[in-house]
Amino acid sequence: MELRHLRYFVTVAEELHFTRAAERLHIGQPPLSQQIQALEEEIGVRLLERSKRWVRLTPAGKSFLDDARKILALSEQAGQTARRMDKGEIGELRIGFTPSTPFTEIFPTVINLFRKQFPQVTLSLREMPTMRQLEAVAERQLDLGFIRPTEMEIAKNIALTVLSVDPLLLVMPAGHRLSKLKSIPFRELAEESFIMYPHRAGTGLSRQVEHLCREAGFEPKIVQEAQEASTIIGLVAAGFGVSILPESYKNIQLSGVSYRPMAGAASKTTLMLAHLADDDNPLKTAFLQMAGGAKGKNLVRLPDTPL
Incomplete structure (x- = not known):
């Protein structure tokens, strides 16, 4: 029949x-x-x-x-x-993001724009560290991932679309001696106590900060580790030490905390979208275009050592 x-x-x-x-x-x-x-x-x-x-x-x-x-x-x-x-008018798009991503300007902008243009597409948003996102993208459990630089090797079939290059900020207690400066050279932090992400958290930020400190001639004194940025900022407010985080976290306005940009061309971190290079999912393509990275353009390989 x-x-x-x-x-x-x-x-x-x-x-x-x-x-x-x-x-x-x-x-x-x-x-x-x-x-x-x-x-x-x-x-x-x-x-x-x-x-x-x-x-x-x-x-x-x-x-x-x-x-x-x-x-x-x-x-x-x-x-x-x-x-x-x-x-690409219907379906589901699975997107990962790091804890700092929602505080950036581009994340809520592109999410809202996509939802308005494709109201029948389900956006499945999952917060997870950069390393786990890269694994999930490689295993096709995520379509896209908002990630930061990482020390791990990136699979060859994963493309990275650069969205923004963000300054690193010194997070310090209000009234700190360095709060009078407009930007902070790393050498000024030689005697400071640091509160940092543990290496196992899966972000390359701790390695990057250690690298920049060594380039300034000292080994950072890490007195406390915390998994969440909000916890780190809270510990800074409590006087445990200072920390260095992406600029997006300055949107967390906690009493007793001051933010200042770090000096130096290398005092930056990158926000990227990770996705499979051979995946022609039209929903993913539409999202990339809205995020300012049309498919096949602005694709870069992450260096082995975070900048």
Whole structure:
């Protein structure tokens, strides 16, 4: 049984006239009669009663008409769904993000823009560290990941689209001796106590800060580690030490904390979108375009050592 047989039958049932039905279908009347007969033979039931003057539905034909219409409607819906999926108008997009990402300007902007333009697309947002995001993208558990530089090696099939280059900030207690400066050279931190992410947190920031401190001639004295930036900032407010975080965290306005940019061209971190280079998911492509990184452009490889 083919869908065209169902369309032929429904048209004849609506017209109750083979000639008019054939005209609607743009086929000849004899071939139409033959197709209806073939349909009846296939299912083993007479669907139409015929005479030279009239055509009537049998009881079986009336029942079959209801189901035929449902099947044709589902077929049309399936086709529309497939076409909309191919155009990226419906479906699901799975996006990972680091804890600092929601504080950036680009993240809420592109999320809101995408939701408005594709209201029937489900955005599944998952907070996770950079390393876990890269693993999830490689395993096709995520379509996109907002990540920061990391010390781990990036799989060759993962492309990175640069979104922004953000300054690093010194987070210090209010009234700290360095709060009078507009920007902070790393050498000024030689005697400070640091509160940092643990290396196991999966971010490259701790390694980057250690590297920049060594370039300034000292080894950072890490007195406390914390998994969450909000905890780090709270410990700074409590006087445990200072920390260095991406600029986006200055949006956390906690009493007793001051923020100042770090001096030096290398005192920056990058926000990127990680995605599989060979994945042509139209939803992913649309998101990349909105985020300012059209597919196939601005793709970079992350250096082995975070800058």
